[in-house]
Amino acid sequence: MFGIIQVEGGEAVKRIKDWEELTIQDNFLFxxxxxxxxxCQHLIEKILQIKIADITYPDTEKTIDIRLDRKSVRLDVYVKDDTGRVFDIEMQCTDEKDNGLAKRTRYYQAMIDMDVLEKGDDYSMLNPAYIIFICTFDAFDRGLPMYTFRNRCVEQDGIELNDEATKIFLNSKGDSEALDPDVRAFLRYVDGKAAExxxxxxxxxxxxxxxxxxxxxxxxxTLAMELKRQRQEGIAEGLAEGIAEGSANEKKKIIVTMLQKGLSxxxxxxxxQTSAEYIIELGKKQHLL
Incomplete structure (x- = not known):
């Protein structure tokens, strides 16, 4: 949420930006x-080339929790229009490995649908939903400024599933004269260019x-300080785990050495100070017993 990617020693690490450094790329400011x-309404209209009479915000940075034992979803900008259509807009500055970004849209879609559909409602009551990722990189490496995805038939072109679910990936590095002028200028602005x-x-x-x-x-x-505190606690916890793991490995080495010397x-x-069962199990794995 607050991170900026830097390169230190060849590895990408995240730093919490100072307030003065924030740009439209940062989730908090976005x-x-x-x-x-x-x-917000104008941006949605221009991206999707639709008209909207009015939008409402169900929550600020909406969090969807379907069940306590399931992963929750925190959405950047979640709005609905007067017809019930749902729009989720996400600022994305980091690409994800193993097609993670695309899979995230799949998960978001599922969770949004479950949140929209009231208990006992028929599936036909699911409203059209649009998930829009504004990326500071080309998610598909094809040079397009915008990629729009809907479910289509594999066997025959032209047949859409018509489930009214749309995923859009905008690429701030891409450009096309065919793009809406406001969207085109917005992408350049996201990419750090002057406002046009x-x-x-x-x-x-x-x-x-x-x-x-x-x-x-x-x-x-306040949020930045809380995040720093959590990170510091995480580092301390990781260090303690590392020490414990190191101690466990040292103990294994000692046991193996003593078994090799033929000690009982x-x-x-x-x-x-460990159980005989553990030593026997370790000894068998090392072919010493």
Whole structure:
């Protein structure tokens, strides 16, 4: 949510940005800017080439929890229009291995559908849903500024499943004159270029307004400090686990050495303070017993 990718020693690591460094690429700021209903609605209309009478925000950074034992979904910008259509917009700055990004849209779609459909409702009541990923990279390496996916028949072209589920990946590195001018300018802005055109200039103005808002700044700093605390605790926990794992490996080495010297299982168990069963199991694996 706050990360910026840097290269240190050849490895990618995440750093928590200072407030002054935030841009439209950062989830926190992107969410706040998209709380401007007029800008958010206009962006959706231009990306999908549709008209929307009005949009509502069910939640800020909506979290969907279907069951306590299932992974929850936290969505960046989740809105509905007056007809019930659902729109999820995500800012994505990191590509994922093993087709992870595409699989994430599949999971998001499933969770959104389960959240939308009330208990006892018929499947026909599922509303059209659009998942839009704004990527700072080319997710499919084909050079397109926008990739739109719907479920289609493999055996015959032209047959759509018509399940009204659409996934869109925007590529800030791509460009095409066929793209809507506002979307084209927005992608350049996401890529770090100057704000061009009335719409993107208004987006940039909203970015600057949000960054001048003291309460929002304090909110970010509080979240950033909490994230740092969690990371520090995670590092400490990982270090403790590493020490414990190292101790366990050293104990194994000692047991193997003592078995090789022909010492009895009972004597070894007493020396290293472990069970005889564990020593026997280890000895069999090492072909010493």
């Amino acid at each position: 969410q706040k800017v998209m709380r401007n209903k007029r800008l 055109g009335v719409f993107v200039q208004e987006v940039d103005k909203e970015v600057r307004r949000v960054k001048q808002h003291d309460e929002t700044r304090r909110e970010y700093m 299982v009972e004597f070894i168990a007493d020396c290293v």
